[in-house]
Amino acid sequence: MGDPAISRFPIPDLNALPEDIKERILAVQEKSGFIPNVFLALAHRPDEWRAFFAHHDALMERDSSLTKAEREMIVVATSGANGCPYCVVAHGAILRIRAKNPLLADQVAINHRKADITPRQRVMLDFALKVCRNSDEIVEEDLDALRAEGFDDDAIWDIGAIAAFFAQSNRLANLSSMRPNDEFYTLGR
Amino acid sequence: MGDPAISRFPIPDLNALPEDIKERILAVQEKSGFIPNVFLALAHRPDEWRAFFAHHDALMERDSSLTKAEREMIVVATSGANGCPYCVVAHGAILRIRAKNPLLADQVAINHRKADITPRQRVMLDFALKVCRNSDEIVEEDLDALRAEGFDDDAIWDIGAIAAFFAQSNRLANLSSMRPNDEFYTLGR
Amino acid sequence: MGDPAISRFPIPDLNALPEDIKERILAVQEKSGFIPNVFLALAHRPDEWRAFFAHHDALMERDSSLTKAEREMIVVATSGANGCPYCVVAHGAILRIRAKNPLLADQVAINHRKADITPRQRVMLDFALKVCRNSDEIVEEDLDALRAEGFDDDAIWDIGAIAAFFAQSNRLANLSSMRPNDEFYTLGR
Amino acid sequence: MGDPAISRFPIPDLNALPEDIKERILAVQEKSGFIPNVFLALAHRPDEWRAFFAHHDALMERDSSLTKAEREMIVVATSGANGCPYCVVAHGAILRIRAKNPLLADQVAINHRKADITPRQRVMLDFALKVCRNSDEIVEEDLDALRAEGFDDDAIWDIGAIAAFFAQSNRLANLSSMRPNDEFYTLGR
């Protein structure tokens, strides 16, 4: 077929996948109307696939004082900094939907300092980008700046752990040259 | 007690942990003679803990054309680049043991270009460090350089995915200011 | 009114502007259905306004072996590298329209290496980004790489001069915190 | 002839230029005793030439609370940061003349922190260099630091817009490998 490749690495046939993985993928397809390419691009390694999505869900679906939109802001801002097309485009769509705001994802991906966010969210993203770029330079003063905005230790962990998880995710997507589904570009606009 | 903290975040009591986590930790303690701090520092988030170690094992324990020592080289080189004391010290110990070489870990952590490794391993670490630092700049030519040294797609994924996993791991350790156990500093020397 | 500011600097009343500037702005409004904010944000300095748009038009409207879509690719790629929301969003819209491609602008803004462009366009953008980031390091070999793809001196000047003009434009937009019109986000999708 | 080239791009014959451009060039030659190479190196593109010099004059000749020497300091400091020989050497000469100070241009080009300037001028150049290097990181606090030194919005625009204009100018000079006239090296010493 003539479609552009969605990964540099092999994409297994859906029916050849372990049952649990196949089921999850079909459930996502049912809900979204399409299969986001990340579910296919990681499937050549079932154990890594399971751990990856379990980790993703543990961070992104848990009860947290961060809203789901705020968590997607962290994903989009750090993925922009890492030059990762898959994560900016796919999570940009999710951010537009979660925030019910068609402009926010592009703003956050390009330059969070100019985005339509609150000062508290600005501090949150400043920290997420430090985890993304210079985690070795994190000092106690950085956490104090978060606490001054009302983030407790649990929220601080969420900010940092989401930035860390997508540090991995962005690298896997850039390693495999993972292609965002065309559908994501317009969702939520 | 007067011992230095092993994390900025809370360390749960071992007996309060879910049974599966407690069991794995006790098994590690039994085998190593001590509990590596990463097992405790992540335990305040059981679901993340499970996903993290499942992912770690899937990459580091699987059958691969990369030796276990080579995989640890990737960890140590990228963790050095990320300024992550826990991972350099802990995986430095494992590298010394796996490679049966007391000098290699320090060499790889400081500057892999001067390390006692083969030209093939040098190319492997060059790529791992590109995934670590500039994954957005990965191009087909980078993969060709690996193929020229005999790495197949499966091995290339392993190199990149290990570098990506420790991009996450280093950030979690720097976020939490995770302290390496004293025992690691001298193991395998 | 409660609308967000479009610039840190004063926005003159349209009717208080010199006749030539007012006329051009009304003509643009007539054609586009709205006034792109850059026309207002620079208007507090009429002489600079005139020179800026004259320079813009001289580069972007002239007969050139670069297509208009290719010229917009240069704008979007370098503006992404400079973290300039106004230029990425506004020229992203123009790129989508010029290229009749709803996906291209986001791809080029995030990481041109993964965009749906030809190898020749990839070399064009590699050079534009060198002008953008490290113009001091330009050497004859860089121009040779362009010539090998069939770009002649006139086209090379266009690539470099567009990247240079938007180096200025991005800085003016970031200086003034210029806000993209909401309309641009969805044009051409 | 054996003189070194003044540009990688074609230099039109003076008599073949449009009348307005030729006149301006002859007037400059009359006044300075020589033709600064930038007037010739851009002349292969008459419309761009006109816009470029109109913009230059609008910024550098206007009434401003910045002295002409201060404006040249901005040019020299940012051109030094951009590694642009033409602009450092040519505007270094103008700065020496405007400031009636034979040492200042070299000081500002190499490291403005050590230059014989006032604390207010130091803050001005700190900001100009942020526009030059990291305009995406400009925040309101940066403008406050300028206001604390007595710069009003009009002066702040001048600082930023001059830095932005020479971001373009430096890139055109580096693109074309524009050669400074020998005369500039000693003027004003």
Place this chain on the structure above:
Amino acid sequence: MGDPAISRFPIPDLNALPEDIKERILAVQEKSGFIPNVFLALAHRPDEWRAFFAHHDALMERDSSLTKAEREMIVVATSGANGCPYCVVAHGAILRIRAKNPLLADQVAINHRKADITPRQRVMLDFALKVCRNSDEIVEEDLDALRAEGFDDDAIWDIGAIAAFFAQSNRLANLSSMRPNDEFYTLGR
């Protein structure tokens, strides 16, 4: 013989060296039990050898308000930043011995922010690393931060001059690919 080379440049025969150099080397060997490779790797240039070690001793052996362990911390932290295996490994051993602390050298080499040092030593190393990486950006405020921790001008000179001396030393070691003696890896552990 099959030992790895200790330098890219020639190593003179010990007996062919000028008497003063030979004597010093034999005295070091007597005291340490082996000849640190730096004494041999620089010996092909006797005048440079003499100046280098005279400068080293003047800084590292003088009476100073900095302890000898603190001076070695500066060496190890800056050598880590410069990716210099010889200096990290050799001076890491000396630091372990001087500080009677088997963990400190690895901590300081990887990330001084997480090392078991006092806040005053942390400020000392922050400054040493600024001298190492961005000496052009040193401003009076940096010295004030040191004075606030009780460092007087004499101590500040020592910090800066040791960082400067090892900026040279690291470059000579990296130029020559100088190999640390195996003995250093375990000394003081």
Place this chain on the structure above:
Amino acid sequence: MGDPAISRFPIPDLNALPEDIKERILAVQEKSGFIPNVFLALAHRPDEWRAFFAHHDALMERDSSLTKAEREMIVVATSGANGCPYCVVAHGAILRIRAKNPLLADQVAINHRKADITPRQRVMLDFALKVCRNSDEIVEEDLDALRAEGFDDDAIWDIGAIAAFFAQSNRLANLSSMRPNDEFYTLGR
């Protein structure tokens, strides 16, 4: 007195200096007509002074296949990269004199790629700047590029060791905010 300070650190009285240092300084003054400030700014530490100038002379005065002008080019190019006003201005003067070329020092300080030098000298300065900025990344291929231009090991050592020595020198000058003598600015123009 109203003269600007030549250093942040104390300047000893000439007559209070050890005889050998005083003699050398008076000899330089006799020859040059003034005392270059570096001789005074380092004199508060006589042992370091002696080692510093001995090392300087060993490198800069020795018989070498590099001309004295070429050695000064290395000093000026690397000092420009390090933002060191003293070394750029003082050694710029010496370079003009050694090369009998009034333009060369400014060219090399701003951007050696555009300087009036031979291709062989260009390769020499490329390597010197790698020693200056990224000595950890030096690989055998870098030395091969020098050998291809006819530099032997002795010349390669000179290039690298001069770049290394001025890595130290630039840091000492930036540490002390060492002021270039006014005389240097015009010497050799």
